Amino acid sequence: MSLEYTLGEFLVFGLFTFGGIGFCVWKRRQERLSRFIDLTIDGIVLSSNGVIVEVNQQAVTTFGSFSKYQLLGKNVLDFVAPISKELVKEKLAMSRVDRYECTLLKSNGTPFPALIRGTNISHKKHLRLSAIVDLSELKKTTQALEALNQTLAQKVEEHIAKNRQQEMVLFQQARHAQMGEMISMIAHQWRQPLNVLSLMCQNIVFKYKMNMLDDTLMNTFKQDSMKQIIQMSKTIDDFRNFFKPDRTKKVFDVKKQLLYVSEMLKDVYATYHIELIIKVDDGLKLESFPNEFNQCIINLLNNAKDVLVNTSIKNEKFIVISAFKNEEGKVVIIVEDSGDGIDESVLPHLFEPYFSTKESGVGTGLGLYMTKMIIEAHMQGSIRISNAQSGARFEIIL
Ligand SMILES: Nc1ncnc2c1ncn2[C@@H]1O[C@H](COP(=O)(O)OP(=O)(O)OP(=O)(O)O)[C@@H](O)[C@H]1O
Numbered sequence: 517m518s519l520e521y522t523l524g525e526f527l528v529f530g531l532f533t534f535g536g537i538g539f540c541v542w543k544r545r546q547e548r549l550s551r552f553i554d555l556t557i558d559g560i561v562l563s564s565n566g567v568i569v570e571v572n573q574q575a576v577t578t579f580g581s582f583s584k585y586q587l588l589g590k591n592v593l594d595f596v597a598p599i600s601k602e603l604v605k606e607k608l609a610m611s612r613v614d615r616y617e618c619t620l621l622k623s624n625g626t627p628f629p630a631l632i633r634g635t636n637i638s639h640k641k642h643l644r645l646s647a648i649v650d651l652s653e654l655k656k657t658t659q660a661l662e663a664l665n666q667t668l669a670q671k672v673e674e675h676i677a678k679n680r681q682q683e684m685v686l687f688q689q690a691r692h693a694q695m696g697e698m699i700s701m702i703a704h705q706w707r708q709p710l711n712v713l714s715l716m717c718q719n720i721v722f723k724y725k726m727n728m729l730d731d732t733l734m735n736t737f738k739q740d741s742m743k744q745i746i747q748m749s750k751t752i753d754d755f756r757n758f759f760k761p762d763r764t765k766k767v768f769d770v771k772k773q774l775l776y777v778s779e780m781l782k783d784v785y786a787t788y789h790i791e792l793i794i795k796v797d798d799g800l801k802l803e804s805f806p807n808e809f810n811q812c813i814i815n816l817l818n819n820a821k822d823v824l825v826n827t828s829i830k831n832e833k834f835i836v837i838s839a840f841k842n843e844e845g846k847v848v849i850i851v852e853d854s855g856d857g858i859d860e861s862v863l864p865h866l867f868e869p870y871f872s873t874k875e876s877g878v879g880t881g882l883g884l885y886m887t888k889m890i891i892e893a894h895m896q897g898s899i900r901i902s903n904a905q906s907g908a909r910f911e912i913i914l
């Protein structure tokens with residue numbers, strides 16, 4: 517067979533061979549490009565003069581279509597909701613737009629929020645590539661999150677308000693307990709003058725019956741009974757001032773204040789043979805709320821007294837209050853008693869509201885809770901409990 521070809525035959529052969537190879541390469545590139553744009557998360561729409569000429573699989577999904585042929589040949593504006601038409605038209609007129617939000621329409625006409633980015637890729641055919649992201653899920657999640665945040669904030673606020681209310685109730689109860697304390701102290705202080713007054717009354721009636729009443733006796737009776745009554749009235753004022761809450765800070769002498777407290781309580785303590793020892797440096801000053809300071813000290817002293825009254829120790833019963841300035845310049849107050857000390861198992865719970873080891877009706881369990889609240893929240897100090905050699909030890913740093 518002859519191997520000689522005519523030039524025409526050679527050219528036809530070359531055209532087919534290289535043309536075929538070229539077509540194959542172009543086709544493979546096209547497929548690779550298709551696969552590439554199908555992989556993107558964005559819906560890709562290629563339009564020419566505003567008419568859709570190609571879309572990727574994600575665009576088919578975004579527009580809720582069965583196949584891309586539902587979209588091809590349609591005008592891009594057919595998929596834009598009336599509310600966004602003007603905006604989209606405006607953006608389409610720009611050769612390149614950065615992402616913007618608008619409302620698009622699914623194939624069945626359902627509107628959905630979308631994010632679009634677009635760019636012209638060929639001026640000749642007015643080719644434009646647009647990337648579209650359906651924001652429905654994102655918006656739903658954001659709305660749900662916002663709603664959740666709102667309810668969360670509301671719940672937190674409700675919780676804070678509830679806590680505040682509870683705190684107020686506790687404070688109120690603690691105040692009532694202190695008022696009860698005040699009344700029992702007044703009652704204690706009054707017992708003596710009441711006894712005296714009762715004796716004086718019996719005496720004056722006796723003298724009257726015996727016809728022994730004269731001006732001098734009546735005057736003495738008046739003066740003596742007035743003395744007792746004035747003393748009783750002063751007791752009320754003293755205790756009232758003692759428990760009155762302070763509004764402003766005052767500089768006060770720690771020793772004087774503690775002596776004032778012990779003066780108030782000494783009769784009660786003497787009844788139970790409890791010695792109150794005060795060891796405070798002279799001239800130790802504190803800028804704080806003196807009446808609230810009193811309340812804290814009295815709570816600690818009453819607890820110590822309750823223990824000492826019931827304590828089995830036959831030896832001395834005493835409470836020592838010492839105060840000094842530490843190296844940091846803070847005032848330290850230590851209240852120590854010679855009681856049985858505190859059981860290690862209850863130690864972590866003593867500052868909890870309503871925690872009491874006393875019989876119901878005797879202790880409310882609010883004394884130490886309130887003391888801690890006053891010291892920490894109002895006086896910006898701290899309080900610590902421990903067991904010392906003698907008994908319980910309370911250390912306040914202010
Ligand atoms: N000095 C102390 N020695 C031993 N235990 C103490 C001492 N002080 C407090 N406690 C214990 O701490 C508990 C709580 O004290 P808190 O003052 O808060 O309440 P309460 O004294 O029981 O009741 P309230 O003071 O309200 O009348 C007491 O019940 C007691 O068990």
Ligand SMILES: [Mg+2]
Nearest residue numbers: 815819883884
């Ligand atoms: Mg108490």
